[in-house]
Amino acid sequence: MSRASLDKQPHEVAAMFDGVAAKYDLTNDVLSLGQARLWRKAVARAVDARAGERVLDLAAGTGTSSLPFLAAGAYVVPCDFSLGMLREGKKRHPRLPLTAGDATRLPFADGVFDAVTISFGLRNVQDTQGALREMLRVTRPGGRVVICEFSHPTWEPFRTVYSEYLMRALPPIATSVSSNPDAYVYLAESIRAWPDQPRLAARLRSAGWERPAWRNLTGGVVALHRAYKP
Numbered sequence: 001m002s003r004a005s006l007d008k009q010p011h012e013v014a015a016m017f018d019g020v021a022a023k024y025d026l027t028n029d030v031l032s033l034g035q036a037r038l039w040r041k042a043v044a045r046a047v048d049a050r051a052g053e054r055v056l057d058l059a060a061g062t063g064t065s066s067l068p069f070l071a072a073g074a075y076v077v078p079c080d081f082s083l084g085m086l087r088e089g090k091k092r093h094p095r096l097p098l099t100a101g102d103a104t105r106l107p108f109a110d111g112v113f114d115a116v117t118i119s120f121g122l123r124n125v126q127d128t129q130g131a132l133r134e135m136l137r138v139t140r141p142g143g144r145v146v147i148c149e150f151s152h153p154t155w156e157p158f159r160t161v162y163s164e165y166l167m168r169a170l171p172p173i174a175t176s177v178s179s180n181p182d183a184y185v186y187l188a189e190s191i192r193a194w195p196d197q198p199r200l201a202a203r204l205r206s207a208g209w210e211r212p213a214w215r216n217l218t219g220g221v222v223a224l225h226r227a228y229k230p
């Protein structure tokens, strides 16, 4: 079974997620030690979707990250480029309008969404800036983006413990629960190589988003970045 490398070739990333799709949600819950559900609630609060708003949930995978927006009465469009993840999502959530699309070439017109969000997806996109610009393009003026992504713990002793968890504990746990443990070696490596909180805010700004701000979750294991389209 395949795993992506840090150059994040799109076909390798899509194939890797095709391979973990069936057990993806379960593995998430186990490896995040139950935190994933809390992170999703925090994303829903940050997006603050209102009834009738149009929300794009990019890199939505099986659609689990889209459910809070549906519950809020928004019209949510989950979009992903792994057909394996989308198929699994369709089985579990037949009501969701799951859509195939690449984050760097979105199949949507300009300015059609009130909010665009991406959870644990941006780190996997080869061309981060291209994706941030595409997200800006499909958002209406004044609309918002919320990015939920693994980040860097801010307290040094915790950062050390967490780094050990990623490199030593996570791979053996993944071996026991995941259909593709190798994919979780990529996960650990890609988290370590990902920009920290201020650098991701700077990337948002250089892609054209304004007023970027962030909030740390679980001590910075995850960060939520929010910004607005001018």
Ligand SMILES: C[S@@+](CC[C@H](N)C(=O)[O-])C[C@H]1O[C@@H](n2cnc3c(N)ncnc32)[C@H](O)[C@@H]1O
Pocket (backbone or CB within 6 Å): 010, 013, 014, 017, 058, 059, 060, 061, 062, 063, 064, 065, 079, 080, 081, 082, 085, 101, 102, 103, 104, 118, 119, 120, 121, 124, 125, 126
């Ligand atoms: C870790 S999963 C996250 C799924 C979901 N958002 C969640 O929170 O559970 C990452 C997803 O990003 C998708 N992805 C990665 N690169 C992408 C791209 N360029 N365009 C669309 N989806 C992409 C993968 O196919 C995968 O389903």
